[in-house]
Amino acid sequence: xxxxxxxxxxxxxxxxxxxxxxxxxxxxxxxxxxxxxxxxxxxxxxxxxxxxxxxxxxxxxxxxxxxxxxxxxxxxxxxxxxxxxxxxxxxxxxxxxxxxxxxxxxxxxxxxxxxxxxxxxxxxxxxxxxxxxxxxxxxxxxxxxxxxxxxxxxxxxxxxxxxxxxxxxxxxxxxxxxxxxxxxxxxxxxxxxxxxxxxxxxxxxxxxxxxxxxxxxxxxxxxxxxxxxxxxxxxxxxxxxxxxxxxxxxxxxxxxxxxxxxxxxxxxxxxxxxxxxxxxxxxxxxxxxxxxxxxxxxxxxxxxxxxxxxxxxxxxxxxxxxxxxxxxxxxxxxxxxxxxxxxxxxxxxxxxxxxxxxxxxxxxxxxxxxxxxxxxxxxxxxxxxxxxxxxxxxxxxxxxxxxxxxxxxxxxxxxxxxxxxxxxxxxxxxxxxxxxxxxxxxxxxxxx
Amino acid sequence: xxxxxxxxxxxxxxxxxxxxxxxxxxxxxxxxxxxxxxxxxxxxxxxxxxxxxxxxxxxxxxxxxxxxxxxxxxxxxxxxxxxxxxxxxxxxxxxxxxxxxxxxxxxxxxxxxxxxxxxxxxxxxxxxxxxxxxxxxxxxxxxxxxxxxxxxxxxxxxxxxxxxxxxxxxxxxxxxxxxxxxxxxxxxxxxxxxxxxxxxxxxxxxxxxxxxxxxxxxxxxxxxxxxxxxxxxxxxxxxxxxxxxxxxxxxxxxxxxxxxxxxxxxxxxxxxxxxxxxxxxxxxxxxxxxxxxxxxxxxxxxxxxxxxxxxxxxxxxxxxxxxxxxxxxxxxxxxxxxxxxxxxxxxxxxxxxxxxxxxxxxxxxxxxxxxxxxxxxxxxxxxxxxxxxxxxxxxxxxxxxxxxxxxxxxxxxxxxxxxxxxxxxxxxxxxxxxxxxxxxxxxxxxxxxxxxxxxxxxxxxxxxxxxxxxxx
Numbered sequence: 001x002x003x004x005x006x007x008x009x010x011x012x013x014x015x016x017x018x019x020x021x022x023x024x025x026x027x028x029x030x031x032x033x034x035x036x037x038x039x040x041x042x043x044x045x046x047x048x049x050x051x052x053x054x055x056x057x058x059x060x061x062x063x064x065x066x067x068x069x070x071x072x073x074x075x076x077x078x079x080x081x082x083x084x085x086x087x088x089x090x091x092x093x094x095x096x097x098x099x100x101x102x103x104x105x106x107x108x109x110x111x112x113x114x115x116x117x118x119x120x121x122x123x124x125x126x127x128x129x130x131x132x133x134x135x136x137x138x139x140x141x142x143x144x145x146x147x148x149x150x151x152x153x154x155x156x157x158x159x160x161x162x163x164x165x166x167x168x169x170x171x172x173x174x175x176x177x178x179x180x181x182x183x184x185x186x187x188x189x190x191x192x193x194x195x196x197x198x199x200x201x202x203x204x205x206x207x208x209x210x211x212x213x214x215x216x217x218x219x220x221x222x223x224x225x226x227x228x229x230x231x232x233x234x235x236x237x238x239x240x241x242x243x244x245x246x247x248x249x250x251x252x253x254x255x256x257x258x259x260x261x262x263x264x265x266x267x268x269x270x271x272x273x274x275x276x277x278x279x280x281x282x283x284x285x286x287x288x289x290x291x292x293x294x295x296x297x298x299x300x301x302x303x304x305x306x307x308x309x310x311x312x313x314x315x316x317x318x319x320x321x322x323x324x325x326x327x328x329x330x331x332x333x334x335x336x337x338x339x340x341x342x343x344x345x346x347x348x349x350x351x352x353x354x355x356x357x358x359x360x361x362x363x364x365x366x367x368x369x370x371x372x373x374x375x376x377x378x379x380x381x382x383x384x385x386x387x388x389x390x391x392x393x394x395x396x397x398x399x400x401x402x403x404x405x406x407x408x409x410x411x412x413x414x415x416x417x418x419x420x421x422x423x424x425x426x427x428x429x430x431x432x433x434x435x436x437x438x439x440x441x442x443x444x445x446x447x448x
Numbered sequence: 449x450x451x452x453x454x455x456x457x458x459x460x461x462x463x464x465x466x467x468x469x470x471x472x473x474x475x476x477x478x479x480x481x482x483x484x485x486x487x488x489x490x491x492x493x494x495x496x497x498x499x500x501x502x503x504x505x506x507x508x509x510x511x512x513x514x515x516x517x518x519x520x521x522x523x524x525x526x527x528x529x530x531x532x533x534x535x536x537x538x539x540x541x542x543x544x545x546x547x548x549x550x551x552x553x554x555x556x557x558x559x560x561x562x563x564x565x566x567x568x569x570x571x572x573x574x575x576x577x578x579x580x581x582x583x584x585x586x587x588x589x590x591x592x593x594x595x596x597x598x599x600x601x602x603x604x605x606x607x608x609x610x611x612x613x614x615x616x617x618x619x620x621x622x623x624x625x626x627x628x629x630x631x632x633x634x635x636x637x638x639x640x641x642x643x644x645x646x647x648x649x650x651x652x653x654x655x656x657x658x659x660x661x662x663x664x665x666x667x668x669x670x671x672x673x674x675x676x677x678x679x680x681x682x683x684x685x686x687x688x689x690x691x692x693x694x695x696x697x698x699x700x701x702x703x704x705x706x707x708x709x710x711x712x713x714x715x716x717x718x719x720x721x722x723x724x725x726x727x728x729x730x731x732x733x734x735x736x737x738x739x740x741x742x743x744x745x746x747x748x749x750x751x752x753x754x755x756x757x758x759x760x761x762x763x764x765x766x767x768x769x770x771x772x773x774x775x776x777x778x779x780x781x782x783x784x785x786x787x788x789x790x791x792x793x794x795x796x797x798x799x800x801x802x803x804x805x806x807x808x809x810x811x812x813x814x815x816x817x818x819x820x821x822x823x824x825x826x827x828x829x830x831x832x833x834x835x836x837x838x839x840x841x842x843x844x845x846x847x848x849x850x851x852x853x854x855x856x857x858x859x860x861x862x863x864x865x866x867x868x869x870x871x872x873x874x875x876x877x878x879x880x881x882x883x884x885x886x887x888x889x890x891x892x893x894x895x896x897x898x899x900x901x902x903x904x905x906x907x908x909x910x911x912x913x914x915x916x917x918x919x920x
Contacts, residue, residue, distance in 0.1 A: 041522075041542055042675075045771040047530065047643035048522050048544055052677045080767055082799075091770020141775065276799035278808060281648035281764060283677055 003199040003243060005236050006213060007159035009114075009228075011172065013151045013182045014124060014190040015057050021123045021149035022051030022094065022283075029127070030188045035142035043147035045089035050282050053078070057121060057149035058101065058286065060181040062296050064151060065102025065119040067175050067303055072293045076101045077285040078121075081275040086141055087126040095122035095152075097277040099285075107155075108305065109171050111164040115156040124148040151182075157196075157212060162229035162236075165195060169225045174304050178329045186223040193222045197235045199243060215251045219263055222256045230261045238263070307332055315339065315353040324361045334367040335360055341376055348376045355379060393426070393434055397442050400425045411447060419443065451476040452604045455916050456513060456661035459607050463511045470512050473607075474499040477514050477558065481605050488581045490599045491559040492519050493527045498558045508554020510668060516606035518597045519560040520567055521547050521652070522641035526557065530643040531575040532565040533783040534772050544641025545676070546610060546652045546669045553668035558606055561596025565785050566769065567612065567645040569593055570620055570854030571847040574787040579844060584626055584883050588841040591621030592854070593645075597655050598625040608665050609655040614646045615757050615865035616837075616858030618653050619873035623887025624841035626875045626915060628904070629655045630662045633894050634868035635680040637666075638673030644768040646761040647678075649865050657916040659874060659905040663687040666897070682895055690898050691905045696730030698903065701829040703736050703747050704860050715835040715886050718877035722833065722888045722907060729906055736825070736832070745828070748821040752814060753862035754855045759798050759811035760866065766795025790851060819867045826893035831903055834860050836873045836887035861889065870897045874904045875913040885913070 020027050023042035032038055041049035062072055079097040105116030126146040130139050153172065159165045173191065176184045184191040198213035217239070219231045239249045254263040279285070302310070304326050311322040311332075326332045338356045342348040359365065359379055400422060401408055411418040419440065426439050451473045454462065462468040478498075485491050495501070502512030517523065520530040522540035524547075529535040547557060564574040572580040572595035582590040583603030590599040594611025598621035601609050611618045613631040622629025630653045637652045644650060654665030664687075671684040702723050705716040723733045739746035769792055774780025784792070798807035825832065837857055847853035855862070864871055869891050876888035888907065892900040908914050 041540075041641070044776065046522070046540065046542070046776075047520070047528065047535070047538075048639065048641035050640050050676050050678075052675055082767060082770060084770070084773060086773070086775055089771055089776070091773060092767055274801040276767075276796065276801075276804070278763060278767070278799055278804065281646075281678075282644075 001202055003236070003240055004202045004205040005160050005232065006157045006198050006200050006205075007165060007232060008157040008196050009153075009155045009159065009165065009168070010194040010196070011153045011169070012192040012194075013153070013176060013184055015060050015149040015151060016182050016190075017054055017056050017060070017149055019054060020147040021054050021057050021121070022147055023049075025147065027148050029142075029145035029148060030190075032144045035129075035140070035144060038144045039146065043089070044143055045091075051094060051280070053283060053286075054149060059296055060179070061101050061119060061121045061151050062293065063179055063300055064153075064176065064181060065105060066293075066297050067179055067300055068102070068105035068107055068116050068119060068153070068172075070102035070105035070116060070119055072102055072288065073099065074288045074290070074293075075099060075285060076288075078280045078283045079277045080280050081122075081277055083273065083275060085125070086139070087128050087146070089126065089143065089146060093123060093125065094280055094283070096120035101286075107168060107171055107175075109164070109167045111167050112158065112160065114158045114164075114168045117154040117156050119151060119153050122150050122152060124150040159195075162232035165232055166225045166229045169193065169228060171304075173225075174327070178301060178303055180329075189223065191223075193225075193228050194218060194220055195222070195228055195232055197232055197239070198249070199236065199239045215249055217249060217251070218253045219256055220253055220266065227256055227258065231256045231263055234262045301329065315357070317354065317357055321357050321361060325357060331360065331367060334372060337372045338376055341372055348380065351376060351379055351383075393430070393439060393442060396426050396429045397439070397446055400429060401446060408447065450480070450604070452480050452607075453916070454607065455657045456510075456608045456664060457658070459513050460511045463506065463513070470502045470506060471499060474502065474514060477604075477606065480603070481559070484583070484603055484605065488583055488586060488599060488603060489578045490561055490580050490583075490596050490603065490605060491516070492529060492531065492562050492577055492596070494559040495526060495557060498556050502556045505554040505556060508552075510550070510554035510664075512554055512556055513607040514558035515550060515555040515665075516559055516561050516597055516600035516609040517547060517550075517557050518563050518594050518609075518611045520563060520612060520643040520645075521560075521610065522643075523547055523557055523560065526560065528560065528643075529577070530566050531563045531572075531577055532785065532788065533576045534779050534781075535643075535777055536576070536779065538777050540641070542641060544652075545638035545673045547641065549669045550610065550665075555608075555668065559600075561594075561600055561609065563596055564593035564787070566643065566765070566788055567593035567614060567617055568765070568787045568791055568854075569847065570616060570857045572596060573845070573847045574785060576785055581844065582625055582841050582884075584885065585841070588843055588882075588884060589624065589846060591624035591837070591841060591857075593617040593621075594629070594655065595621045598622050598627055598629065601625065601627040601655050601657055608657070608661050610652065610665070610669070611655050612642055612645075612650060612652045613865065614649045614651075614761060616854070616861035618655060619836050619861055619871055619887065619889060620858055622655055622873040623836035623875070623885065623889075626878065626885030626913075627655055627657060628659050628662045628875075628908075628914075629653070629873040630666055630897075630901075631865070631871050632666060632670060632897055633680075633870040635678050636670050636684075636870070636895070636897070638671075638676045638679050640673055640675045644764075646764040647768060648760065648764060649868070658914060659872070659901060659908050660688060660691060662872070663691055663901050680895070685898055687897060687901055691901050693902050694729060695726055695903050695906045698726075698731040698830045698899070699828065700726055700731050700733045700903070701736045701747070701825060701832045702733055703832050703834040704738065704750060705735070705835070707738060707750065709838055710835060710860075713839065714877065714879075715837070715839060718886045719833065719835050719888060722876050722911075725907060725910055726833075726903065729910060731903075734829075742817055742821055744824060747825065747832075748818055748863065750859050750863050753818060753866060754852075754859055756811045756814045756818070757862040757866050758794075758852075758855055759807050760815065762791050762795035763799050763808050764795070765791045766793075766799065787851070815866050818863050822864065822867050822869060822893070830892070830896075830899055832864075832891045834889045834891070836861065836889040840879065840882065840884040840886065864891045868894060870894070870900060872900050872904045874907055875915075876907070876911070878913055878915075
């Protein structure tokens with residue numbers, strides 16, 4: 001490949017705290033019964049409305065930082081970031097500038113580790129609604145989201161492909177869900193993704209201490225991992241073509257267009273904006289004791305990587321099975337609760353972890369509504385019901401094959417779906433008993 | 449006797465003993481307002497139902513007495529403009545913490561007083577609703593920015609008043625109007641519901657007819673506010689408790705009277721006289737010389753504080769006013785007056801990339817030098833005294849062509865304000881010909897308001913300058 005993509009990500013995640021970041025208003029803009037219901041003088045920026053920091057939001061941000069391997073500086077502060085936009089009531093956003101809560105982390109993924117530059121906490125803005133009222137096109141503002149805690153995660157430019165970006169985001173999403181600090185729901189906009197993409201000549205990239213490209217293209221507010229992947233792939237193609245022609249792609253912000261899997265220019269960035277950052281005088285700076293951070297660290301649950309490793313050791317399961325079992329914290333917990341029951345309850349004692357794992361992975365079990373005990377009982381019953389003499393199965397298969405010569409011919413001619421028909425026939429003969437997978441394997445053997 | 453001339457202490461006493469009725473008190477206050485307000489332009493908004501509210505409060509500590517409140521404090525259901533056209537029709541849906549505390553203690557907001565627009569100024573001449581005139585001599589300015597509140601007290605158009613100070617905005621108008629003005633330690637009184645000027649120095653506080661009146665008002669408004677993260681959680685003392693203990697043995701530093709602009713002026717003489725009063729009462733008074741560099745036993749030149757204060761304050765102003773974008777208050781940024789625009793421009797500049805280090809960051813560094821200087825001085829002294837303002841209230845129109853008018857006027861207060869220190873103004877001279885006053889500024893260490901109240905009370909009791917205590 002002639003060029004190597006250099007990609008960094010900025011990810012915004014709304015925290016699911018009960019109240020907003022700097023006031024007591026309910027933090028639930030998505031389910032608010034009407035616009036501007038969850039507002040007060042502080043998040044509406046009325047005269048004299050002052051911010052008081054939500055401790056939980058700060059602690060959750062630190063926990064996320066720790067889970068991403070960050071250092072937690074013992075001093076941190078909030079700064080004002082100024083820009084005018086109608087959805088920003090104070091004319092500035094309370095954010096963090098040179099003293100973020102967390103910095104220098106690392107996320108390990110098989111396709112290449114991604115370093116985390118910083119994790120900081122800021123407030124979300126309101127929402128503009130462009131619509132017609134009494135036949136006139138107007139812009140309305142809903143401040144329900146104003147002041148909702150928003151974590152910004154900034155990576156180093158360590159990502160080099162759409163697939164790696166997707167893998168990183170999935171991992172990040174999983175960690176956030178494990179920490180139980182956000183729904184991280186892209187449909188609802190509680191997780192927003194912004195890759196910045198540029199290309200470098202692969203030959204240069206391979207040299208030590210290469211210089212980053214002079215330009216950067218930011219793609220804003222994408223709401224799915226696959227779209228990130230496609231946006232990156234589109235940009236790599238677009239930028240390669242420009243570079244091939246001897247042009248340098250423009251430094252700009254682009255938007256992703258779902259229908260065409262492409263990006264379009266939104267805003268050219270001549271030079272960077274001047275946000276006139278300065279420490280917010282309304283909020284005393286935060287100073288931590290080492291013990292306080294250590295205590296927050298101790299409250300972090302076992303994270304996916306550690307769980308996968310432990311499951312492999314403890315239950316003798318494969319890496320891929322463990323990855324699937326630990327996809328969500330709930331699923332992993334469900335699995336372990338089942339295993340516990342097989343140890344404590346005699347009636348389940350011969351159900352092996354491997355069987356539980358297979359059933360959980362291969363069938364869509366609704367772990368929210370089915371109790372582990374019920375689930376185990378159904379496995380036990382199925383086992384008993386399915387215990388069919390293997391010679392009986394073999395005999396039945398032979399009989400089915402000879403009774404359906406046309407199907408056999410079709411199968412051999414490449415019409416593979418016929419196989420399922422034959423499995424069905426065997427099942428019918430066996431009155432529903434026998435495991436489908438096993439029957440299928442036996443059928444394949446006899447047919448070959 | 450007109451009941452509007454009663455001090456807060458007297459009024460409460462007479463109401464409680466049923467010597468006077470609230471109806472009589474309000475009648476006298478409202479009649480002087482009706483008579484004088486059109487000419488003096490002190491109140492912007494009046495509450496015509498104040499008496500009814502007062503009568504429900506008669507058993508509370510403040511017994512329903514009428515209080516004037518500066519128009520940058522949000523008052524529920526009552527117009528709050530900060531004397532700016534941007535907010536000319538703004539009616540808040542909540543009370544500032546100070547206002548709700550005042551109401552809880554039994555005070556009644558009789559009206560909202562004029563001020564420099566957004567508190568930008570020291571004269572009330574930047575108000576979008578006209579200048580307030582000094583009741584002591586209507587040809588002269590009342591000072592500012594809490595000029596309306598000081599004038600309301602001086603003109604007996606209320607029993608007590610609330611103002612706010614960033615650097616001089618309570619004490620300087622108090623000095624010019626011949627009343628008591630108390631600026632608490634930054635963080636002692638909540639800023640919730642006060643239209644922000646410079647967030648790192650804004651301090652709401654009382655203006656009163658006497659030191660005791662001011663201490664009582666401070667009692668009712670001080671203390672931690674969970675909605676203001678910069679308020680202190682230190683316990684709040686009863687500020688009247690040690691008030692009468694005198695100054696015997698106190699070590700008092702005499703400051704700034706050798707400054708070239710002060711030396712040999714009437715205010716220098718008046719403050720020297722005040723120093724003698726304290727000495728006579730048993731305090732140890734020592735002059736402190738001004739220095740251009742940090743040096744033990746000296747006081748850091750107040751002139752640098754003008755630059756520090758100007759940069760920090762303008763920076764914060766430019767940020768605090770960014771939210772008045774016309775989306776929520778009907779009137780947009782075009783309604784800002786010339787002074788607000790100047791401050792927004794300057795503050796935007798001092799925070800801009802490439803300049804912030806040169807101005808804002810540097811100013812904060814010098815600010816910390818002032819803090820160090822005061823910390824060191826307060827290891828030797830209990831209190832520092834100085835003139836509140838370099839002179840008498842100037843004539844109307846004095847500030848018009850001088851954008852740095854306020855900073856020069858407040859030069860002597862800025863060093864202590866940027867350091868968060870508390871201070872109190874007490875009248876220390878009256879000119880017989882003009883009926884204009886000079887003020888003595890008494891500054892204490894952080895959280896030591898009690899000491900300065902003690903000294904101010906002793907001074908008031910032993911001199912003839914307070915027009916209320918001495919007319920009885």
